[in-house]
Amino acid sequence: MRFMVMVRATKDSEAGVLPDEKILTEMGKFNEELVKAGVMLAGEGLQASSKGARVRFSGSKRTVIDGPFAETKELIAGFWLWQVKSKEEAIEWVKRCPNPFSGESEIEIRQVFEAEDFGAGFTPELRQQEERLRARVAAKKKKKK
Amino acid sequence: MTASSTHGAIDAVWRIESAKIIAGLARIVRDVGLAEELAQDALVAALERWPESGIPDNPGAWLMAAAKNRALDYYRRTKLLERKHEELGREIEAEHEMAAADFAAAVDSALDDDIGDDLLRLVFTACHPVLSTEARAALTLRLLCGLTTDEIARAFLVPEPTIAQRIVRAKRTLAETRVPFEVPRKDELAARLASVLEVVYLVFNEGYSATAGEDWMRPALCEEALRLGRILAELAPEEPEVHGIVALMEIQASRAAARIGPSGEPILLLDQDRSRWDHLLVRRGLAALARAEQLGGRLGPYALQAAIAACHARSRTAEETDWARIAALYDALAQIAPSPVVELNRAVAVAMAFGPAEGLALVDALASEQALKHYHLLPAVRGDLLVKLGRLDEARAEFERAASLTHNAREKKLLLDRAAASHKIRVVK
Numbered sequence: 410m411r412f413m414v415m416v417r418a419t420k421d422s423e424a425g426v427l428p429d430e431k432i433l434t435e436m437g438k439f440n441e442e443l444v445k446a447g448v449m450l451a452g453e454g455l456q457a458s459s460k461g462a463r464v465r466f467s468g469s470k471r472t473v474i475d476g477p478f479a480e481t482k483e484l485i486a487g488f489w490l491w492q493v494k495s496k497e498e499a500i501e502w503v504k505r506c507p508n509p510f511s512g513e514s515e516i517e518i519r520q521v522f523e524a525e526d527f528g529a530g531f532t533p534e535l536r537q538q539e540e541r542l543r544a545r546v547a548a549k550k551k552k553k554k
Numbered sequence: 555m556t557a558s559s560t561h562g563a564i565d566a567v568w569r570i571e572s573a574k575i576i577a578g579l580a581r582i583v584r585d586v587g588l589a590e591e592l593a594q595d596a597l598v599a600a601l602e603r604w605p606e607s608g609i610p611d612n613p614g615a616w617l618m619a620a621a622k623n624r625a626l627d628y629y630r631r632t633k634l635l636e637r638k639h640e641e642l643g644r645e646i647e648a649e650h651e652m653a654a655a656d657f658a659a660a661v662d663s664a665l666d667d668d669i670g671d672d673l674l675r676l677v678f679t680a681c682h683p684v685l686s687t688e689a690r691a692a693l694t695l696r697l698l699c700g701l702t703t704d705e706i707a708r709a710f711l712v713p714e715p716t717i718a719q720r721i722v723r724a725k726r727t728l729a730e731t732r733v734p735f736e737v738p739r740k741d742e743l744a745a746r747l748a749s750v751l752e753v754v755y756l757v758f759n760e761g762y763s764a765t766a767g768e769d770w771m772r773p774a775l776c777e778e779a780l781r782l783g784r785i786l787a788e789l790a791p792e793e794p795e796v797h798g799i800v801a802l803m804e805i806q807a808s809r810a811a812a813r814i815g816p817s818g819e820p821i822l823l824l825d826q827d828r829s830r831w832d833h834l835l836v837r838r839g840l841a842a843l844a845r846a847e848q849l850g851g852r853l854g855p856y857a858l859q860a861a862i863a864a865c866h867a868r869s870r871t872a873e874e875t876d877w878a879r880i881a882a883l884y885d886a887l888a889q890i891a892p893s894p895v896v897e898l899n900r901a902v903a904v905a906m907a908f909g910p911a912e913g914l915a916l917v918d919a920l921a922s923e924q925a926l927k928h929y930h931l932l933p934a935v936r937g938d939l940l941v942k943l944g945r946l947d948e949a950r951a952e953f954e955r956a957a958s959l960t961h962n963a964r965e966k967k968l969l970l971d972r973a974a975a976s977h978k979i980r981v982v983k
Contacts, residue, residue, distance in 0.1 A: 445670075446570065447784035451834060490834070492777065497566035501613075523811075 411450065411521035412491050412499040416509050418458070418484035423477065425457045428510060435507035443491070448502060452489040485517075496520065560605045568597060571614040572700040575621050577672035580735050583625060586679055587725030590697060592628065596620035673698075674789045675735050681750040682733050689724040690753045691760075692717055698785075699778045709775050710760060747790075751799050751856060754779050754786070758803050776807050787842065797846035798857030804839030805863040808832040819964050824872040836867045855891040858883055877907035894923045895931075902935055910942040930959035934969060941976055950976040 428436070443449035455461075458476035465472040478484060487509070493499050499518050508514055572593060580589035596617045610616040680694045695701045695709075703721065707714040738746040761775025783800040790796050812830035815821050843864055846857040853861060862883045869875045884900035897920055905913020917936050926932045937952030953973035957966045 445785065445788040447781035450838070492781070493566075494569055494777075495562065495566060497562040498569055501563065501566040501570060 410493055410495065411523060412493060412496070413519045413521060414489040414491055414499065414503060415485040415517045415519070416487040417515040417517060418481050418486040419510050419512070419514055420481060421510060421512075422486040423457050423459070423481055423484065425459070432507060432509065432511070436509065439506055442505070443489070443502065448491050448493055450490040450492050452487070454487040455485060458484055490521070560609065561601070563609055564597075564600055564604060567600075567609070567613040567617070569700050571617055572597075573673060573676065573698045574614070574669050575618055576697055577676040578618065578669060579621055579625055580676055580679070581672050583628075584735055585729055586676065586693075586697060586735070587729060588628070590725075592624045593617075593621050595624045670789055671737070673785075674737050677750055677786065677789070678737055678746055679728065679733060679735055681746075681753045682728065683746070683749045684731050684733060685724050685727060687752060687756055689720050689727075690749070691756050692720045693724045694753050694782070695757065695778065696721055698782060701778070705774075709772055747793060747795065750786070751795060754782050754799060755803075755856075757782070758806075762806060773810065776803070776810070779803060780807060787845075791845075792849065794846040794849040794851065795854040795856050797842045797849070798854055798860050801839045801842035801846060801860035802856055802863055804835045804842060805860065805867050808835035808839060808867065820968065823866060824875075828870065828872075831867070839867060840864055852890070853886070855887060858887045858890070862887075875906070877903055881907045894920055894925045895929070898926070898929075898932060898935060905939055905942075910939045914939045914943065928959055930956045930965070930969070932956075933959070934972075937972065937976070946976045949973075 427433075440449065440452060443452075458478045461476040461478075463474045463476070463478070465474060491499055491502065493502070496518065503516050503518060506516065509516070575593045575596065576586065576589045579592050580586045583589055583592070599620050600613070600617060604610070676697060677694075680697050681690045685693065692706055692710075695706050696703070701709070703718050704714050707717040710717070737743075757775050758779035761772045761777075761779065780800070780803050783796070783803055786796050787800050808831050809823070809826060811832065812826040812828070813821055821827075839860065843857065843860045846853065846860070862880055865876050865880045865883070881900065881903040884896065884903050888896050888900055897916065901913045901916035901920070904916055914936070917932070917939060920926055920932060923932075933952040934956040937949045937956060940946070940949035940952060950973045953969050953976060957969035957973065960966050960969065
């Protein structure tokens with residue numbers, strides 16, 4: 410199973426304040442542990458939303474909005490992609506993560522869609538079902554415009 | 555927290571910690587079987603306590619301490635049993651107490667030392683060549699990956715008691731032949747590493763291509779093999795073949811979603827929709843290959859196979875494939891790890907690079923190869939080349955022969971379809 414693990418932004422991260430030396434060192438060690446455990450697939454820090462942009466979709470209209478964005482709690486400051494056997498394993502690893510910021514913070518865990526989710530019992534019939542589901546999800550996304 | 559959600563969390567902790575605990579204990583008690591038993595005892599203790607007390611803040615340390623206590627108990631029990639046959643006196647008891655303290659100190663120092671060394675020792679021990687490859691695979695999945703006997707049995711499509719017996723016998727063999735718990739010496743390292751990588755690749759292949767029946771993939775084994783490979787790459791970063799095998803597995807795994815069609819039919823590499831390849835895994839594979847190449851020296855067999863896979867991985871379309879490079883890589887592979895199958899693959903690459911006639915010459919040289927007598931891909935490849943040369947009747951016979959040799963139902967259909975098609979098409983020059 411794969412999970413995207415997202416570090417939620419804070420006022421500090423949005424202000425471009427870099428975490429202190431101690432946190433950086435501990436985070437470095439944590440990332441090393443993830444690599445040594447064969448869990449880490451990818452991971453990056455994201456720059457503040459002041460350097461980013463959004464594109465709004467409304468019918469055929471596209472509107473570009475430059476950052477920064479006010480709702481800090483809607484933003485993420487960094488992410489990982491992990492390969493683990495279960496959500497519980499992802500949670501256990503997150504519990505071992507050093508606090509990415511001084512003060513309160515939050516890390517969110519989301520499972521990635523994959524055919525392999527269905528394990529060894531993933532018969533051709535189930536695979537077909539999954540294809541149909543994907544198509545339906547894609548169609549729904551198109552409809553939302 | 556409910557008991558069942560705690561169990562899920564405990565399973566997760568076990569998956570993360572068990573190999574390290576077994577490895578640390580094995581260094582002390584010098585017996586991987588005993589080490590696993592003691593580790594399992596600690597797990598039982600956790601399953602009994604944690605649903606009530608909650609999961610401790612440092613569950614790994616808790617388990618290690620619990621396992622160490624059980625190791626001490628075991629030591630005391632066996633020493634006491636020995637002492638029972640002798641005179642029991644205060645001095646002997648005092649001696650015993652000191653010995654127990656030494657033991658405890660030894661355990662403490664062992665657990666402080668780099669657990670990476672112990673993990674590497676465990677890898678080499680579980681993959682010792684005195685064991686059959688099947689036994690090594692079962693033991694590795696058990697001790698290093700933390701899979702249950704049931705999970706291993708389901709993965710290999712054999713009954714659970716078979717795996718249970720295999721593991722018991724493997725542990726007994728290691729104990730009886732007194733396999734030392736150590737990393738092999740430099741002069742033995744290459745050969746011993748080869749037997750480790752053989753196990754990793756066996757597990758990967760078992761997951762990647764079913765050996766019997768309809769299902770083509772058992773994804774979980776691919777993940778375990780990849781995880782093990784990635785762990786090894788950090789435990790032995792100076793070994794190019796470790797990076798080579800990781801590169802090979804990452805790239806092969808990248809094709810998982812593209813290999814099977816909507817009704818479960820296999821899709822050959824050259825026909826796959828490359829947009830369905832997992833490009834994260836491709837990038838990881840290419841990075842691992844670069845690590846192997848940067849270590850210098852001649853590429854070994856896994857790195858060479860990875861380099862071949864990388865040629866495909868780098869091409870946006872099948873038409874852009876650098877077949878000349880692939881043929882050259884197969885030349886190199888044929889020199890250091892020759893086999894009839896390598897030669898057959900080389901023939902395919904040569905045909906793609908230099909024309910079907912050149913390829914056919916190499917394939918025909920394999921006609922009398924004993925090892926390929928029942929290998930369905932030999933006539934399949936020959937059939938393909940004959941089609942390209944316009945020799946359709948001969949091609950049809952080859953595809954029919956290939957179909958008769960394969961056990962996989964879907965593959966059989968694919969080949970019979972090609973045989974039928976060889977009857978109809980006209981090759982336009």
